[in-house]
Amino acid sequence: MQNIEILGLVAAVFTTSAFVPQVFKIWKHKSTKDISLVMYLVFFAGTSLWFVYGMYHESVSMILANGITSALILVVIGLKLKYK
Amino acid sequence: MQNIEILGLVAAVFTTSAFVPQVFKIWKHKSTKDISLVMYLVFFAGTSLWFVYGMYHESVSMILANGITSALILVVIGLKLKYK
Incomplete structure (x- = not known):
């Protein structure tokens, strides 16, 4: 795997986690x-x-990052509505 | 400009703003x-x-989004430390 994609994966781990x-x-x-x-x-x-942008560019790090981040954000939104 | 880059710019505006x-x-x-x-x-x-990933891939939307977002996050961190 290219170094820049490894950097993308590390960025993905940070912005997701x-x-x-x-x-x-x-x-x-x-x-x-x-x-x-x-x-x-x-x-x-x-x-x-x-x-969608990551899917188009076939960027594994962007697909992973934004897929999981979107899911976590939905959890935050759900908790925000629950504990308004 | 390619449609996908327009989509990237819109995504950038959302995740930044x-x-x-x-x-x-x-x-x-x-x-x-x-x-x-x-x-x-x-x-x-x-x-x-x-x-850095965006700079490597020469992706205008990623450079803009992550540059401005990083600046806004620093503001939040500053305010968080101020109003602990």
Whole structure:
């Protein structure tokens, strides 16, 4: 695998796993007051489009990153609505 | 410009502008208790690497998106540290 694709995969791991501590923090404290729902809705629209962009360019790192990130963002949105 | 690059630019606008409502919400309420600092630090590492990935692939949308997003994330991190 090309070095740049390895860098893409590492970037994918970071921008994807980054949401896990936020999901955990919400789960632990059952509080989302400070979190912007609009941010997560707009962000979800973006990662969905990036997913399509990655499919077109056959970029494994982009497909993985944006697919999993979109799923995690849906979890945050769900928790935000639950613990409004 | 190819359609797919237009889609990439739209995705870039979404994933970049998404952070603006979060910055605004923090600024308005001066509260960041529910926001995960770890998330934003890890996310910053990721968008920085995506920026390099975009430079390599000469993808205008990725360079723009990850450059501006990294800057906005630094603002959130700064506000998080200020209003701990």
